[in-house]
Amino acid sequence: MATVLKSFAPPAHDHGRCIKTALVKAERACTASGKRLTPLRRRVLELIWNSHLPVKAYELLSQLAQERAQAAPPTVYRALEFLQDAGLVHRIASLNAFVGCGEPLAGHVSQFLICTRCGTVAELAEPALSAGIAASAQRLGFKVARETIEVEGLCRDCQKAERALTR
Amino acid sequence: MATVLKSFAPPAHDHGRCIKTALVKAERACTASGKRLTPLRRRVLELIWNSHLPVKAYELLSQLAQERAQAAPPTVYRALEFLQDAGLVHRIASLNAFVGCGEPLAGHVSQFLICTRCGTVAELAEPALSAGIAASAQRLGFKVARETIEVEGLCRDCQKAERALTR
DNA sequence: ACCAGTGCTGTTACACAGTAACAGTCCGAA
DNA sequence: TTCGGACTGTTACTGTGTAACAGCACTGGT
Structure with missing residues (x-):
């Protein structure tokens, strides 16, 4: 029988670790496939991993805008598109929101x-x-x-x- | 083993029949559950059943606007919400679109x-x-x-x- | 007959989601 | 050096969905 790979994150856990390992995996996945995880893309991924909650694109935008004043919708959506193609992020259609993918290298x-x-x-x-x-x-x-x-x-x-x- | 209830509609078929039976079933479902299929709601359902293609809310709106000048977004969205709750229509999240439900009385x-x-x-x-x-x-x-x-x-x-x- | 409550629609005005199109920049290859 | 490609900036827009209030019709109780 098939097995469940992930479970719900416990309410309190060392989430710093989650973020760190997610970013490391992302780096690896990108170098392995010859894709460029630029600072912008990396930052967006980091923001997404700030929690296990799905994040809306415009939430990301407003967070991003506090760091880089030039941030506009395409900034976010292009980064998200890249991250999706790279298998690092999932879009949840029923919520119009995005979550990090825990197993970027596994079949998607x-x-x-x-x-x-x-x-x-x-x-x-x-x-x-x-x-x-x-x-x-x-x-x-x-x-x-x-x-x-x-x-x-x-x-x-x-x-x-x-x-x-x-x- | 489970069986498939519906199949893809053949490219050419008597679609008038599809619409008619869908509306009859809808009437029945509503009277059975004490819900009111008002003229507006009925008309929206009819427009959705005009094809087996998923329809966008704003397409419905512009079609509707040709008949009732006052139609505005809430007009359509409220009708859609009713039809969904009544099990007469499905929303397809990945397309932001709506299709008629062939079996409104069956489990949804x-x-x-x-x-x-x-x-x-x-x-x-x-x-x-x-x-x-x-x-x-x-x-x-x-x-x-x-x-x-x-x-x-x-x-x-x-x-x-x-x-x-x-x- | 009157009133209150409820359900439906009209109306205005937004907020949120996503994209097109063009302009600069940077960097590596020919 | 120059060309092309990848990335980001920028403007302006289209599409999707909702909040909030107003009116109106009907129903049930007094």
Whole structure:
């Protein structure tokens, strides 16, 4: 059976480590594929990794604008496009928002659990799900190019919190 | 094994029938649940069913504006919100667009195959996929409330067309 | 008959999301 | 040196979606 690669980040953890390792992995992924992680792109990636919450493009823009006055929408969107192509960042369509990818080097599926209460996002990597989709598609003669799985619900902690409220 | 409820609509079919049955089902669903399918809402639903292609909100707006001069964004978005809540229409997040739901009375999952070449959308209803997602989620203690599956690729006809081009 | 409440639509005015197109800059290769 | 390509700056715009308030019709209670 397929295994879950990631889990929800615990409410309190050494997030500095998260950021650092994400950036190191990003450097590696880029040098490996001959892509250029410029200061701007690096900075945007860093801002995205500031939390495990999905970030909106215009939030990034306003943060960025505090450092470089010239920042405009294309500044952010171009960096985001690069980061997506490089597999370093995922776009969550149902939220119009972006999250860092924990496994930039692994095959890039797009499977997310989104907690509607605390907002955090966990990335799945379930080959079984992709396989199921491919099988269903094939029955209709459909050839899959890209899959988007976005599941909304409540993470474990938020279920507890909800129960505590109604008790 | 789960079965596919819908397939891609053949390029040429009696689409008048599609529209008519969709509206009849909608009436039924609304009276059954005590919701009001007002003329405005009915008209928006009709416009959406004009094709099996996903429709953008502002396309709907401009079509609507030819009939009622007062139509403004909230006019359309409110109708769409109602139709979604009533299970008559799906929003496709990755396209910012809307399609009619073929089975408004059945349980409302949200599984789509989207052909990137011709733009048509087919709705799936695979309990096995939902079950797989629920199982993966549960392993993380996550409680699923809503799932979004949007698969991009090529439908059978468009694969043929592509092959014909490169031959 | 009157009133209050509710549900639907009209209206204005925004906020947020994303892109086109052109202009500079920098850097490495021919 | 000069050319081309990759990156960023800059302006201006289109597209997507919502807040907030106003009116109006209907319904149910008094």
